Amino acid sequence: MNSELSFADLGLAEPLLRAVHDAGYTHPTPIQAQAIPHVLQGGDLLAAAQTGTGKTAGFTLPILDHLLRHPQKTRSPGRPRVLVLTPTRELAAQVEESVRLYARHTRIQSLVIFGGVNINPQITALKKPQDILVATPGRLLDHASQKTLDLSGVEILVLDEADRMLDMGFIHDIRRVLRLLPKARQSLLFSATFSDDIRALAHGMLDHPEEVSVARRNAASGLVRQKVIMARQSDKRDLLSHIIRESGWHQVLVFTRTKHGANRLAEKLVKDGLSAAAIHGNKSQSARTRALSGFKDGKVAVLVATDIAARGLDIEQLPQVVNFELPNVPEDYVHRIGRTGRAGSPGSALSLVDDSEIKLLRAIERLTRQNLEPITIEGWVPPAHPEPAQDAERPGAGGRGRVHSTRSASPATPTDRAGRAHAARRRRPAPMAGRRP
Structure with missing residues (x-):
């Protein structure tokens, strides 16, 4: 990666560049420099990156850019345009926090839903238009079964830490979610490794994806x-x-x-x-x-x-x-x-x-x-x-x-x-x- 590359060089919208600057970042990490241009082009992506590499901003920033450049005249309650699936509650909360951080100078709305808490406040929140929904698979399917959520308008799907999802036995839930989504969509899959199981999952949900990879899992930091x-x-x-x-x-x-x-x-x-x-x-x-x-x-x-x-x-x-x-x-x-x-x-x-x-x-x-x-x-x-x-x-x-x-x-x-x-x-x-x- 060119160390002189800036976020402005990636072509992101001005409100996002302002938010990145507010957060104190000047240069993209390797995964951001590789992933952001691919996501901006609208194609599917298979990325190998661990927590700590900046991968969240690697998909959050170009997704926000897409929403800014393609606004909807009418926004329907409970019908998100972007769905981010994560394996755990903590990661879901962190991702949605990043979304709000980078969307602070926009009117883009986001919501996080997960299990282990009362579902009723989530049902109330879903009655308002939400552009980006970050969720764990189980609670997402709970809402879908109760008809409090409509996934027919999802334009971009992100599967974050897909390897951990498979380790936790989420494969059947993931497949159920995929069946609820439009076939015409952009899909991004992030995993720490490209195992055979991950490649099999990618084959079923991605369409001719670009591949990027940083920080091999067995490479401990020299620091x-x-x-x-x-x-x-x-x-x-x-x-x-x-x-x-x-x-x-x-x-x-x-x-x-x-x-x-x-x-x-x-x-x-x-x-x-x-x-x-x-x-x-x-x-x-x-x-x-x-x-x-x-x-x-x-x-x-x-x-x-x-x-x-x-x-x-x-x-x-x-x-x-x-x-x-x-x-x-x-x-x-x-x-x-x-x-x-x-x-x-x-x-x-x-x-x-x-x-x-x-x-x-x-x-x-x-x-x-x-x-x-x-x-x-x-x-x-x-x-x-x-x-x-x-x-x-x-x-x-x-x-x-x-x-x-x-x-x-x-x-x-x-x-x-x-x-x-x-x-x-x-x-x-x-x-x-x-x-x-």
């Missing part, structure tokens, strides 16, 4: 210093609390494998005098919003999150990420640590690794093609009476159990229904996780 501390699972909570307090960290994102683990860790940190909060699928939307806002504002120093609950969390210059447990999927490690070391700022990623996680560590090192730096913490002595081993969380398990296995299973998906599905899994067949975010 992120990665370290490993070997620690027993039963000692990890005390160890992390010690590290945070002694280091004086003021903003650290901690990843746990399970919702239960996130709660226990946050409670421990608060007990030790730290400002901490947990976010996961069993938390109410208001609680998650408060925790995210507090973390961004600096009122919450430690945010403990499961992988999917943290999707959409985008903070520039986040200094520190901690893997309280290693993820079962090595690519998720790269996604986790990619939340630090952004925009040219250095970052640090620390992983606490139990002996049972050695196989996961080796898989990560093979993927990233580097050996993670082992370190020790001076001055820390494990507690004389460590927490019982049965409280430790086994890699690949959603509940509690003795650490004895390194077999990897799919982690519980913290969406609206996943908590109930996980609790019922041993009693009866559960519905597919992620059906109604």
Whole structure:
């Protein structure tokens, strides 16, 4: 990408350039420089880009440009011209926030809808004309079935983080949504990778798409210093609390494998005098919003999150990420640590690794093609009476159990229904996780 390229060079409308300038941006990121011209031309797009690359503006800005240059004389309530589908509530809220940011000097209206909250205010909002609708698949289909939403006027469809949607079991919902849309439309698909499943999905929804790709998923940022501390699972909570307090960290994102683990860790940190909060699928939307806002504002120093609950969390210059447990999927490690070391700022990623996680560590090192730096913490002595081993969380398990296995299973998906599905899994067949975010 030409480093001298400006947003004005991309041909965007003046109100959008003013909003971009207000936001403090001068030059487009690589994904923006590649994607915006293609979207402006009106063709379909298949793009590989992760969170943190600027992909949201990569589709938001040209979509707003299209709406400005092709205004409708009459606007019908509940009949959006643009539909953006996201896998999680947090990401939906972030995308719609970006839409409002860049549309601030226009009269373009946007709305976000997702599950886990009362549907009635959304029904009321849909009675007004909305140009852009950002939604999670489950709640979108709820509105469609109740006839509170008309998708026959959609001109542009965006599928954001499509790989995560497939991981969460949304493929059937996506297909149902596609059947409700006009065949004559522009479609944009964004994914962290171009897996076989993603290409199959793209083949079914895109028409001769252009392809752009930035930031390979297995390419960890060179600005992120990665370290490993070997620690027993039963000692990890005390160890992390010690590290945070002694280091004086003021903003650290901690990843746990399970919702239960996130709660226990946050409670421990608060007990030790730290400002901490947990976010996961069993938390109410208001609680998650408060925790995210507090973390961004600096009122919450430690945010403990499961992988999917943290999707959409985008903070520039986040200094520190901690893997309280290693993820079962090595690519998720790269996604986790990619939340630090952004925009040219250095970052640090620390992983606490139990002996049972050695196989996961080796898989990560093979993927990233580097050996993670082992370190020790001076001055820390494990507690004389460590927490019982049965409280430790086994890699690949959603509940509690003795650490004895390194077999990897799919982690519980913290969406609206996943908590109930996980609790019922041993009693009866559960519905597919992620059906109604």
